[in-house]
Amino acid sequence: MDNNNYSLDLSIIPKELTLLLEILKTENEEMKESFKNESYIDIDWNLFLDLAIHHRVYPLIFSQLKKNENKIPSNVMHTLTKEYKKNAFQMLHLCGEMEQISKHFSENQIHLLFLKGPALAADIYGDISRRTSKDLDVLIAITDLEKAEKLLLSLGYEKEVLPNLLNEWKWRNHHIVFFHPKKKIQLEIHWRLEPLPSKEPPFTELWGRRRVSSATNYPVYVLGKEDLFLYLVSHGARHGWFRLRWLIDIDHMIRRGVDFNRVEILLRKYQSLNIAGQALILTSELLNTPLNDKMKVLVTGNRSKKLSQMALSFINEMKPLNIIMSTNYYRRYLFSLKSSNSRKILRIILLFYPSSADAKTLELPKPLHFLYFPLRPLLWAWRKIRKHKV
Template sequence: MDYNYRLDLSSLSKELRLLLEILKTEDYDSIGLVKKELYIDIDWEVFLQLASYHRVYPLIYSKLKRADDNRIPPHVIQTLYKEFKKNTLQMLLLSGEMEQISELFTENQIRLLYLKGPVIAADIYGDISLRTSKDLDILISITDLKRTEELLLSIGYEKEVVPTVLNDWKWRKHHVVYFHPQKNIELEIHWRLQPFPLKEPKFNELWERKRVSTLTSYPVYFLGKEDLLLYLISHGARHGWFRLRWLLDIDQMLRKGLKLEDINLLISKYQNRKLVGQALILASELLKTHMNDGWEKLTEGNDSKKIAQNAIEFIKGTESLATIMSSKYYKHYSLSLNSNLQRFFFFLILFYPSSKDLMTLRIPKPLHLLYVPLRPFLVVWRKTRKPS
């Protein structure tokens, strides 16, 4: 990494600094060696809120419980333990559902790859209790979408109803959500890894590089190492890395010795060097992730440094995803991630009718093509009308 370059971390709260210090301390016995000044005037409620917000409380708890550090108030450990136990039960529930869904889909000749969830926790951390997951993310071929919906509805899942016009979901969406009210489990069925127009491998290519998990007795397939790393990087970048959990994933994968030569071709092919550089800078600066010279070369671009610094604004806060993604700052940040060609396609999509147009002006379905010429006027109308 360019050691003359450092992120400006002056805006980070003392609670977040302590959280980061604990996360990047590898040796449990060394937790007690964390600088004493980091514990001064800590608001432990804020510390707990940040551990929950960043979804890192399982790892924080696993470190603190073995550190026997009397500088940590007992109620903090107890709160972390309750959340840790709750998450472990959730991951066990998701593991069972993951296996059942895999068996059901395989029996019906539908190929699926798990993107996140217990299978990723086991692969990256070696223990499903050390990573959180609220749902199961599944990637399938877009040609299997209809059959997938039929299968899930047949076993009690309900599909999230999202208005659509002129099949705009193909351009604006990359997944659909299903929820099982009895099991209280949510599935995200993806037909793309990331929203269009981000460039990515085809499903068949990902399937050829798939791995099989040893977590369950029935075969469960998930992304190859290189594909998983690039997916997690793109996902984290797109969300402004507002969860430290995503950076921890990158940190853990690199610590396991992932070789650059195995991923360089994919980085070049799918034009995400800037995002990889951003992730490496953030992981190195915030978590002290070690990387060899090959990886360090990917951090040298000014674009990577700029978007890494911009992401700090999301990492330091406690705002919801909805609030973050609706902000002007995020919209500017999001555009900065894309290449010039991707920006062109992004703006092109803006002229395609959306469900918002459907809600603004109801037109009978046979006449939905009228939304194309009406789109600019409807956008202006929404922006100028006063809230009632």
């Protein structure tokens, strides 16, 4: 990688993860037989499978390894085949529901954009079976939220109960989860792409740059290419890129072509240059993603380099997101993502906004709920003390 001789310290990566990355790289090479035989020596295949499933890359791994089945144990190939077929059926199931949701929302004059799921798989990979998704994520204008909720409830969906002390859900969340008990489908309604204090384009602009997905017959709308790149970079960075699937999305977008002149305008406007540099460093180092001259400028920043090395720890840990997010290391990482002092200050202010946990610690009558603002630091400290005593 040509970025002032900088490279990630990959020494913490186990050989099973290295092999996983090598297999993913070969998808973009002309010579599919370029697997290195020595890479398959002394591999813990159980760990290899765990990594492929954890990082949600097993459909791509299966596609590559079925051309080289003689290099791996038969039980490994059997597991990959089973998981691949299961995912293919899941994506078809989601695709059918996606089309129906789009139709219902359109008939009720609610504009919505599909963020991930089959629409993203078809857009980036050209095949819905090559990417995984456990649910459907859609974006709507916050002014349509109540209308969308009533519609989903009428369609048999059930709403996740959110804490609502002083309307905290509006400040601490950016989506609501709905679940259909019969169809076994989870649907997330987003009114923001990312939680506060991130800056992002308003829904009207995103809708104006929308594209039609190729995944369905009935029109399903997705983000414009440049908006999608901004969203995927922001989403992956916020989660520490703890799944390789998100980096592979970026890699495929770049290889399939994206107007980086227009992308750069969005990155600058929404203060996302550092996290874009982080994504480009990680994809070029781990997946050999080709970078053009404009992209190479972004990977030279010291902040992007630091963020990349920090994220490598999350990629390597193979822990659930809720465990990662509970660590002080992740909190420091998340604070480092904020590119401006104003966004850092806003994040600190949000920390002082009361939560339902405060109400559980000290129950106050509704007319006195305003007291939770000055009491929050004391209630937070009290919970910490009690937790350490247990």
